[in-house]
Amino acid sequence: MTEHSLRVLIVDQNLIRASILEDGLREAGYRDLIVVRDMQNLLRRIIDEEPDVILIDLENPNRDVLEQMFQVSRVVRKPVAMFVDQSDRSAIEAAIDAGVGAYVVDGLRKERVQSIVDMTISRFRAFEKLRAELDDTRQQLQDRKLIDRAKGILMKQRGVGEERAYEMMRKAAMDANLRLAQVAQSVITAAELLK
Amino acid sequence: MSADSRTEVRVGFMPLLDCALLVVAHEVGLARQAGLSLRLIRESSWANIRDRVAIGHFDAAHMLGPMVVAENVGAGHLATPLIAPVALGTGANAITVSQDLWLAMQGFGAGIGLSPAAQAKALAGVVAQRAAAGLAPLTLAMVFPFSCHNYQLRDWLESAGVDPDHDVRLVVLPPPLLVDALRSGQIDGFCVGEPWNSLAVDAGIGVIAAVCSDVWERPPEKVMGMRARFAEESPAVVAALVRSVDAASRWAADVGNRGDLAQLLSQPRYVGAPARLLLAALNGSICAVAGQAPIQRPDFVSFGPDSIVPYERYAELFYSRMRRWGQVAADSAGPARARAGFRVDIFRSALKGAAVTRE
Missing domain, CATH: 1.10.10.10 (Winged helix-like DNA-binding domain superfamily/Winged helix DNA-binding domain)
Structure with missing residues (x-):
């Protein structure tokens, strides 16, 4: 599996931001992108799509829906863990500052998703700047x-x-x-x- | 004391009835009297609350009691030690079911105001009937894996022999989506804190089948959670926070203030629900079915001084539920690590100081 074959699922209630991010990831060579717009049955959708990486905006109350996946791993293909460990403190802070929540399937090396998360953070920041303007x-x-x-x-x-x-x-x-x-x-x- | 010398404390909260003591501490000026300037920041998910406390965006937050325990026993994600030096009240949870499910439960003996055991038995009847008919299992929602809602719902189901992991589907849904999900039939019921049960009843969509103060003994529902490190570095601020919450609890315990409290909380920047529903919950006057006389549960919710003590035994209770429901593996050090977060010592010493300065 090459980097670009990772399946990325984007959960964002802001459609403009979601498409900005989608474009960015596509330009960077990620082809397997799913943008979830319908917040109903989110968990079902994730189970069906089996993403490797999930990105969610932090204003989204559905973030708590994702948290359940850690508890009921048997319903998901692989347990999904937040893209953090203690050594990633600055990465977590950057993501949360930018308003991004990132989850990856367990066992995926973080180097492989680092660029996706970095891209998401920079696009979220750019969007925030646009919004402020x-x-x-x-x-x-x-x-x-x-x-x-x-x-x-x-x-x-x-x-x-x-x-x-x-x-x-x-x-x-x-x-x-x-x-x-x-x-x-x-x-x-x-x-x-x-x- | 001038405004400049007050310490600003950033406190995250979720729009629920039990953010009450934080709102009172701020709006009634009790935090200011304790030398603090509270900045209350409304959040949209428990996960955000946890992460923002962990990385220091928030100094403290309105947290689910079990969240603090989960982080300390390593069941959370960031493994940042958290503490609860004061609790934020008890109760306010209920189990609400859809009109359809309620109708089916009535066929198995459910009725308004009956004991939780009787209602659970009726639900078990429906669950068995559906299984026999080859229908999909019922879907029930709660709001976070590490929450009293999750454990109360599970314990209630188990009391009637329903296995929450096999006989029904348990899902997490954020409170703002619960009523719509019940309306659309996406879920058949939920366990949540007020005002969401009353909102579902008020909209004619749900029926309150059980009040959680009847299901369980009454541990704190929410606590004021913070990084253990924050308490080590800023003990005076933490003591002032405890005193603010204590003063708020005295204010909130005064029945004469309930109307004002409901008004305060009803504002969009706090809970944003009709004041009459919030007041009914504060009064323990629970309308289980739209248009019918309310049932009376005076101890449905309490924000009084007796309801804010972070006893270690509550942490043990939460840990025992985590173990029972398979959220943490067996660990001989677990109970001690769970207890360590509930800091009744900080609570007591903070209030001892207050008594001295008052004299």
């Missing part, structure tokens, strides 16, 4: 909308120009040590109350 962009967009609305309210109620309205909010934010968007939200809330 997206959240950031969303937040900025949201802030921008609030500020524009509040600016409109001030312009109308105080009879000032756009620049002056912006300046008023900016000063209020600086004085109160608040974010500009927080001040804008207050302006909007107050305007609604006084309607």
Whole structure:
């Protein structure tokens, strides 16, 4: 059995992340990949597919379903053990930090799955970075909308120009040590109350 | 004491009724009084809780009592010695079955509020009937291999001669999936902590067949687990944690606070279940079938000061269940290693200190 003939099963409720990982593993030459999207009957699926390596996102409550495999090994082809021993402390920490749980069939040498786990960790991290950037962009967009609305309210109620309205909010934010968007939200809330 | 001088302690928890004492310690300000700033972090699996405690992401966590024992006797994975210097209450578990299974059990004498033995006997009748008819065995779920739920369910089945490893299929399912799995017929019943039994009953999908406080003596259901090393390195923090939980247990034992406790826990960031269901469980008023009068079990759940002592005999009890159900091999050193994690000594010395400073 060559490295690339290992059967890898990916359990991830985030479909985008799962496909990013799937692509990465495929590019690295792993062909035998199974992505589980349906969380029902997960244990049954694993028993049927007989994977060598199982990767699961740590936000997934189904991780506890996998834990049972250590207890009822007779239902699985081979006992499945977490990819850890005491010498792998830093590997465990890296995986958990990245939000990855990794399980391999007992007896598989860890060198053989190291690259799969490394790939998973790096793809999870890349996804997390993307997600953070997206959240950031969303937040900025949201802030921008609030500020524009509040600016409109001030312009109308105080009879000032756009620049002056912006300046008023900016000063209020600086004085109160608040974010500009927080001040804008207050302006909007107050305007609604006084309607 | 200023906010800066408080030690931040990261504590993982699962969204269950019995994360109560941690929430009380934080929300009622009892941890703050003990000089701690608690950061409660909600988790999605017991495996995550165990791993994050082991690698130090969490200083302490809401843990299943048997998890601590499992790690110490080498049945866990990371083999990181864990300790429980304080428990987090007793009870709150029940066995719920689907409407269909309940109907079948009634044919064998099951009835609301009957003894667990009578209900188990009725279940045994259904199991035998299905086997005789060549039907697939019943599938029952619990939430983690090293849990009171697993052992209570197994002991209950065994009490009526049902072999949990051969006569039924036992599976692990996370609590948020249990109700749906029962609805879809993927499972026929489960043993879990509140509020999940009541949620199944409330949805008209399940019937509570047995209350675990009737099945078993009452060991702590959850404990505050942590690395043994953390307790060695930060004894003052651990003592402050014990005092916080002790103060929380006194607050929670006051019947007048139950309504507030149910409200606190019902928030999405904690348990996220209707306060009325949480309150009913706290009151031991258990609605076993939707729309019927509740049965009364005043000792169904307890968060009082008597329910937080981590006696070594509880660790022995958990170890004995692990042995009985084949999770650990015979090992003459096992019982001592099991006992070593339940640190009633730390519990006592922490509270002795509290009494002195209060004077």
